[in-house]
Amino acid sequence: MTDFSKQKLAESYPYYLANKAVFANSDLEVSNKYTGECATKVALADAQVIDKAIAAAEAAQPALNKMPAYERQAILEHCVTRFKERFDELAYALCIEAGKPIKDAQGEVTRLIDTFKIAAEEAVRINGEVIELEITARAKGYSGMSKRVPIGPCSFISPFNFPLNLAAHKVAPAIAAGCAFVLKPASRTPIGSIIIGEILAETNLPEGAFSVLPCSRDGADLFTTDERFKLLSFTGSPDVGWALKAKAGKKPVILELGGNAACVVDHDTDIDDAITRIVFGAYYQSGQSCISVQRVIVHESIYDTFKKAYLEKVSSLVEGDPLDTDTFIGPMIAESEAKRLESWINDAVSKGAKLLCGGKRDGAMLSAAILEDVPVDCDINADEAFGPVSVLSKFSTFDEALASVNNSQFGLQAGIFTRDIYKAHQAWDELEVGGVVIGDVPSWRVDNMPYGGVKESGLGREGIRYAIEDMTELRLMVLRNPKA
Structure with a gap:
């Protein structure tokens, strides 16, 4: 070491x-x-x-x-x-x-x-x-x-x-x-x-x-x-x-x-695997990635199970000195950015959103946050958060889920957790993004692939x-x- x-x-x-x-x-x-x-x-x-x-x-x-x-x-x-x-x-x-x-x-x-x-x-x-x-x-x-x-x-x-x-x-x-x-x-x-x-x-x-x-x-x-x-x-x-x-x-x-990347979790998904990947995708390098998972859209039949396990995992992320090998959440790039994102979280809560964990700031450090029931027009949902936060919502039909992904000014990448090959192709056909990642998070990238976006991305x-x-x-x- x-x-x-x-x-x-x-x-x-x-x-x-x-x-x-x-x-x-x-x-x-x-x-x-x-x-x-x-x-x-x-x-x-x-x-x-x-x-x-x-x-x-x-x-x-x-x-x-x-x-x-x-x-x-x-x-x-x-x-x-x-x-x-x-x-x-x-x-x-x-x-x-x-x-x-x-x-x-x-x-x-x-x-x-x-x-x-x-x-x-x-x-x-x-x-x-x-x-x-x-x-x-x-x-x-x-x-x-x-x-x-x-x-x-x-x-x-x-x-x-x-x-x-x-x-x-x-x-x-x-x-x-x-x-x-x-x-x-x-x-x-x-x-x-x-x-x-x-x-x-x-x-x-x-x-x-x-x-x-x-x-x-x-x-x-x-x-x-x-x-x-x-x-x-x-x-x-x-x-x-x-x-x-x-x-x-x-x-x-x-x-x-950049963007406000979404990840769809369908009912047939291996929940533990999806959570492991989404936690990484949403919070690695403190969420400061243009393809960080910001919106997590989960099928209603598994929503409660997913939410409980996701909350437990995110709440256990280690925050602190970036030089410590155990640290997962380090500082944001500047205190001003942490204050901005803190204000976005507080604004969403004031408009009816629920803060499930995190969102507490100490200088440039902001603890990993999860929100649900966020109005679609709140900055934390509609704009690029660029920090350690994700927003949970649920869907009934796959068409509804894809429409939620497309309900964005951005279109960089999207992640789809499903075992249905027809749904995978439907997502690839219909999502207004530069890349669709099946079985993983939109944050995944390898450096020889075509990478970029559409719309405001x-x-x-x-x-x-x-x-x-x-x-x-x-x-x-x-x-x-x-x-x-």
Whole structure:
């Protein structure tokens, strides 16, 4: 077992400008999310630095266009090796800067490694196709071929809740595709991205191919508006994401914006199995996941049995120091977020909801909560809670359950516990979401699958191969044979 007492953060961290570490200042304080104390300081970029990074990315793109696939693969493989070597350091940093329980932090580092490994594999299979053009007599003698080429410099804005892996889902496919990029990590959790930058700086990426620039939201306008960027990929809140899209101009925009994911538990379900998975899905990393189980919709015939066992399990979750391996519920990212969610819970109760357990706040800590009888228009039901809470309700018919899932402004993923294959296909056909997970929670994800949502949950798909499609463009060649 790793002794994390021997781990510590550096006193200060640079930003990375055009592949190079720059200790420009110590203006960004990064707090230990459990203690609230300053854990380290990070260099903060201003608009002038961001402009230099974009210019460097634009200048580096021609060299990236010429870089062969095996070299891009080798860069990604180097990252995989170094992430493994620095596994404990990365997990510790994540635990401190994000307040993520150490087991969850170790899980995210594992996924970081997986994501870069998948990207290394995909880097050498970005293929085109031969296209049959002789579809009419006038096309006799013509043939066509297509290939994918890098779209160009990309702008990436990543969130606080998965500071490593959600940055990786932008950075790794960009390297695989041959795109220069400038990454803005979340100001609350920049350290993981900076360590990724440190490792990338060890490679032979062309100078200017990447920059990692923590910066204030006010100073980050160029990430959205600058026309030198050929794509913007943003993960975060819907309000911010849609506002960025409106300002992005002509460039394609990929948005992953979260939701209030639902899980349906049908009458034929193994209740113990469903509860084990739903507790994980609703409360892992303190519910701060865009596909966290927020709405639990249970068949009326098993509702009381489910509720009793679910309540017992959630009430027993261990809360406390994220560095303690027994901890399941750590702090929310900030006390302000815990206060917000506490107010949503209190508002629901004032409108007739029942608080079955939890909901008590101590600073940034909020105990795991379950509510039932929540009016559908309450924030805790209709909006994205993004914290350790779930809402119970019951249904009579499967059609009713699916309608409840769809009664949402969001549509990221949904979980369906049923043994009926016809109901599984009905859910897949009818649910207005990007992904339907049968026999498990919507919180389940593996890093090569297409992942993204509809409605207010965003545009486009992550998952390395699917992200590479967004970061490349089709280029057609038509060949005429005059002797045909």
